[in-house]
Amino acid sequence: METRRAGVPSGPRARRANVLACVGGWLVAVRAPGGRSAPVPEDGSLSDAPTETALPFRDDELADFLERTSRTFALAIPLLDEPLRREVGLGYLLLRVADTLEDAAPWTRDERRQALAAFESLLQETPGVDAGALSREWLSRPPSENAGYLDLLASTPTLLASLDAIRPEAGAILRHFVLKTVQGMGQVLAGASEGGLLQLGSLQSLRDYCYIVAGLVGELLTELFVLDPRLAMYAPNLRSLAPLFGEGLQLVNILKDARQDRKEGRVWLPEGVQLQDVERLAGEDLIAAARYVRALHLAGAPRDVLAFTTMPLLLAQATLELLVRDGAGAKVSRAVVSAQLNMLQAALDRGMLPEAVEALAGPMPGGP
Structure with missing residues (x-):
C-alpha cells in the first residue's frame, strides 16, 4: 500500500x-x-x-x-x-x-x-x-x-x-x-x-486526512483480496484493520518527509501536537498492520498477496525505528530493502511470516 x-x-x-x-x-x-x-x-x-x-x-x-x-x-x-x-x-x-x-x-x-x-x-x-x-x-x-x-x-x-x-x-x-x-x-x-x-489543525484532522489518502487505499485492496473465497471468513477482521494499515504507512511517510515538506511550505504535523504522539500512533497502526498480515496468513492467502502486504510493513517499521532515533529525513538504505526482501522470501518459502511481523503482531487472541 x-x-x-x-x-x-x-x-x-x-x-x-x-x-x-x-x-x-x-x-x-x-x-x-x-x-x-x-x-x-x-x-x-x-x-x-x-x-x-x-x-x-x-x-x-x-x-x-x-x-x-x-x-x-x-x-x-x-x-x-x-x-x-x-x-x-x-x-x-x-x-x-x-x-x-x-x-x-x-x-x-x-x-x-x-x-x-x-x-x-x-x-x-x-x-x-x-x-x-x-x-x-x-x-x-x-x-x-x-x-x-x-x-x-x-x-x-x-x-x-x-x-x-x-x-x-x-x-x-x-x-x-x-x-x-x-x-x-x-x-x-x-x-x-x-x-x-x-495546514492541518489537530491530530484528528491528520487522521481524517490519512483516511482519505491512505485508509481508503487499504479498504480498496482488502475488497480485491477478499474476492478470493478462501479469505471470506476473515473478511470482517481484515476490513476492520485495513484503514489502520493505510494510516500507519501514511504517518510514517509524513514523519519521514516532515523537514523537506516544511521547507516547501507544507505543514502536515499540526501545531500543538507532540511529535512523539504521532510516532506512537504510527507504531500502534503498524501493529494493526502486522495483525492484518497475520490474518491473511491464517486465512490461507496466496503467497503473492502475503508478499505484497508484508513488504511495505517491514519497510515502514524499519523507517519508523530510524525516525524515532534520528529524526525527520531518515531513510532505510537500499541494502536494508534488499535484506528485508530476502528475509521475506525465505520466510514465505517455509510457509511462514518473517519473525519481525509475528513479534510486532503480538500474541494470538486467546493465546498464552
Whole structure:
C-alpha cells in the first residue's frame, strides 16, 4: 500500500520519475488512445488530438507507467500474480491521476476542485463527459512538471478503457473507492487557501486526512483480496484493520518527509501536537498492520498477496525505528530493502511470516 499526499504541490514526488518531456517548451509527449504517442503542438493547441476509441493498456505499457510514476509501487506490484497485478496497478494509476489534479501547483484551489469534479464524472460514467477532451483541457496548462504524471493524464481514456476490461467485480471496487477518494480530496481542498496550501489543525484532522489518502487505499485492496473465497471468513477482521494499515504507512511517510515538506511550505504535523504522539500512533497502526498480515496468513492467502502486504510493513517499521532515533529525513538504505526482501522470501518459502511481523503482531487472541 503505497501512501500518497494531497492538497499541495507535488514537491518530493517529482524525483521518482524520469524526465521524459520538456514542459517549459511545450514539448509534452501525449499518449494517444491505444498506447500510441502524439506530440502536443508547440503552441499548446490540442484541437487536432486523436479521438479514436481507446484500447486497454498492454501489460508493458502498464508496467512502464508504474515505473515512471511510482518507484515503490513499481517494486511492489510485480509481487502480485494476475489478475490482481493488473487490477492493483490500475487502481494505483487512477489514484495517481486524482493526486496529480489535487496537487496541481500552477492551479488555484477552485481549479483543482473543478478538475477533481470532472474526474469524478468520468468515474461515474456521466453521459456527455469525454475523457479525451478533459485530459486535453488538463494538459493545456500542465498541472505538474513531472513528465510521467502528464503522460498518464494524457492517457486517461486508455486508463478508463482498461478499467472496463478487468473483472466486473474488481472494476466496481476500483470505481467505488477511487470515487470516495476523489470526493474526499475535494473536501480537503475546501479547507485550503486559494493557492491550495493546507495546514492541518489537530491530530484528528491528520487522521481524517490519512483516511482519505491512505485508509481508503487499504479498504480498496482488502475488497480485491477478499474476492478470493478462501479469505471470506476473515473478511470482517481484515476490513476492520485495513484503514489502520493505510494510516500507519501514511504517518510514517509524513514523519519521514516532515523537514523537506516544511521547507516547501507544507505543514502536515499540526501545531500543538507532540511529535512523539504521532510516532506512537504510527507504531500502534503498524501493529494493526502486522495483525492484518497475520490474518491473511491464517486465512490461507496466496503467497503473492502475503508478499505484497508484508513488504511495505517491514519497510515502514524499519523507517519508523530510524525516525524515532534520528529524526525527520531518515531513510532505510537500499541494502536494508534488499535484506528485508530476502528475509521475506525465505520466510514465505517455509510457509511462514518473517519473525519481525509475528513479534510486532503480538500474541494470538486467546493465546498464552
